[in-house]
Amino acid sequence: MRTTLPARRVRKAAVAVPAALGLLALTGCGAADMTKQASPYAAAQGTRSVTLSTQSWVGAQANVAVAKYLLEHELGYRVDTVQVDEVPAWDALSQGRVDALLEDWGHPEQQQRYVEDKKTIVSGGGLGVTGHIGWFVPTYFAKQHPDVTDWKNLDKYAAQLRSGESGGKGQLLDGSPSYVTNDTALVKNLKLDYKVVFAGSEAAQITQIKQFAKEKKPFLTYWYSPQWLFTKVPMTEVKLPPHKEGCDADPDKVACAYPHTPLEKFLNAGFARKGGDAAAFLKKFRWTTEQQNEVALMIADQKLSPDEAAEKWVKANKPTWQSWLP
């Protein structure tokens, strides 16, 4: 009978699939790249491997690339990286999905929850880089109109900074929704004739900035340093009302500039205790803004892979990283 054959095949498949899955479940005890992030419910593993969280901006990729290279080549660890946004990264860190977060721009709410209350995350010390967020105009525009660099004069230029998305107002270009930003509140509280247009991702924002710069068009954008794009598109900061301690406590009432934030590292609490050499190394990892930028530029501008860029930097800067080793 012709019809019985497929039936048997289907039945066989029905048995074979779960059986195969069960088998595979049994065999999966060795080490494997992608799936090393064991579920948080599993017992901590004794293997010498580290998972680092990398964020979408290139500076963070540079930290991770160099740390990864040194961990692998100097300390003999296997390193996995996961790309996660900032807030979910805190989450993943607390669950032990990632062991370390190398560059945090200040998340007081998460810090309170995970470091102070739940004690699942501990600080790993400073990264050595100071971050600063601000509003920027291209330097070619600032040279033509020197007064644009004070926020009080911004309204004068709103007409020139209009776009299809800003609805008759000037456009303030913001980037990824994952980044720390008070811009909507700032525009409102400073009563500026601007609209915040969210590019939705840093990639889209950079592409747009580069396109503007190619045409020498004026623009106003949320941006931050250290950032490699400054060397490609020189930008000048617009002065906002000076930052005072606590002036950004209420997110709806912010009317002052962003602070200069010493960027910090955070480690999973369990990893910090039991992570051995890797944890000790990551705590000591500390470099300067220029050094980070050097690697970031290799990745973003020369299009080296992060691993290649790290290798190049590590080969040339032995004295710097020698002191990080435990």
Next chain:
Amino acid sequence: MTAAVTAPSSLRDSGARVFRRTVPLTLGALALLAVLGALLIGGGSWPAALSVDLSEPLSSVSDWIIDNRDSHPLFLYFFGHISNAVTLSVRGVYLLLLAAGWAGVTAAAGLIAWRVAGVRLAVTAAAAFAVCGLLGMWVPTMQTLALMIVAVAASVLLGALLGLAAGLSDRTFRALRPVLDTMQVLPAFAYLLPVVLVFGIGVPAAVLATVVYAAPPMARLTALGLRDADPGVLEASASLGATRRQRLLSARVPLARKELLLGVNQSIMMALSMAVIASVIGAGGLGDRVYQALASVDVGAALAAGIPIVLLAVVFDRTAAAAGDDDTGPVALPSRLGWALALAGTLLVAVAGRLAGRQEWPQSWYVAIAEPVNRAVDWMTAHLYSGVPVIGGTADWAAGFTAWVLDPLRDGLQALPWWAMLLLVGALALLIGTWRTALTAVLAMAAIGVLGVWNDSLDTLAQVLAAVAVTLVLGFAVAVAAARSARVERVLRPVLDVFQTMPQFVYLIPVVALFGVGRAPAVAAAVVYALPAVVRITTQGLRGVDPVAMESARSLGATGWQQLRQVQLPLARPALLLAVNQGVVLVLAVVIIGGLVGGGALGYQVVFGLAQGDLATGLVAGAAIVCLGLMLDRVTQPARKEA
């Protein structure tokens, strides 16, 4: 919407004609009503009194999950085990793939394709895997493959079980159908957040999100296949004394073989299309490469990781399709011997590769495509962006499109009184479908108001409508050309394949470089994504027109244009409506992803919710997207044939 309403006339039965004549009347009356109402009652946005603020309860849910995730038994004994099982299976498959080495995997792919579909596809499959290696993407490809194998196996299993239940019991079928219908229109981006909240970033979350996305088509097709079984055959097997179980296994399941295989095929394609989206929540593999390349605005690198996804999709699709056709399989060897040979061949190659110490793809065999691609993209955007003589640059188009199409459409929709909007939706759905679809559409639209995201949803809706209009105009034009000439269709096929399976993230950046940040690039990306499906369905519809009708039109001296307008288009009406329906659903999915390039509105809120772990914003926007999808689907869903 518009295209669906003006769909070709000359329906034969008079009822439909009366119905059609009432269309302009109804629409006119509605418009009048809306204007009058706006003047008298004052219209505009959904009244605040009728909406529910969910942010408070949702935040507390989110807090509860975060606080209890590490300790509550529900997580420890249920979700924890699911997560573990997924991790272990993926790890197992991954290790197996790595152990086989590149030679073994390539040989296995070729031999399986040979057994299922013949020599030609075997060569294609082996070549596809070799290209993955050449692009320097071997390890990420294996990671994605491992994740896909587990996700597809789980989807097929789950889908088949659900489909079995629905296929055998009418009550289950009725209960399950609305759920499956909803899943069908659900953009994947909308439900990543809840999955992440429960399972955390990582592979388990990615696999589960993929399963949720890929299982419904399997379930739906299984149920349909089982329900459509020829009653005569069932009767015969019953009269031979077969038990219920025997009847199921020896008659119903084999009879539904075609649908089952189509279901598997659909599951695979859906799962692959999730490969990149899931990388946002830590899937790793190829998707992660695309996502990371996006961060450094490196289109070439994104493409290098995107091509393997396209190749995997094409190979899987063709293999599964061949398995569905009975006659294409090679019959030269008895089946068992053939499989044994295939297995032996794979083992042989894997062991040989191992002995030669060549398990990893050799670095010297890499072909770097990233740089030339980037240069090409740079050149293109530099020359097209602005200042092109006569036609203006793409940036000018984008500005014009935003100012003259998107803005008026959005403002118009938002100015419309909310109740007029509901009426309009209901009337349109009623014209095209049944009162049932109309009711669902109106309820879905009302739900958006209740969720309190009325204005943002209309903004998204405006983008969807504009994108659908562009897609349909382009799609129908291309399809008419393809239906006329077999050569055009042959040339078009691989192009359509590529654009249908290429991850959207790959072309988001070139689109921004061409159209700037904003709603215009979101619309452009959506058009690119939805166009292939529309072209395909329309071409098939036009091709399927009875040749006799065409011949008689020709013999009556109709010109080519007349034939098209008066014979082909009317006869292909069902296919055209299906194309509109598919176009709408696909466009919506990408307009949401457009939140990543400045599309704003609901898409941005979903992205924001994911990035900030903000369940209140993300989930409400996700729910609104679901409602919007449901509404659009129902409005464009032609009435099903009454049996």
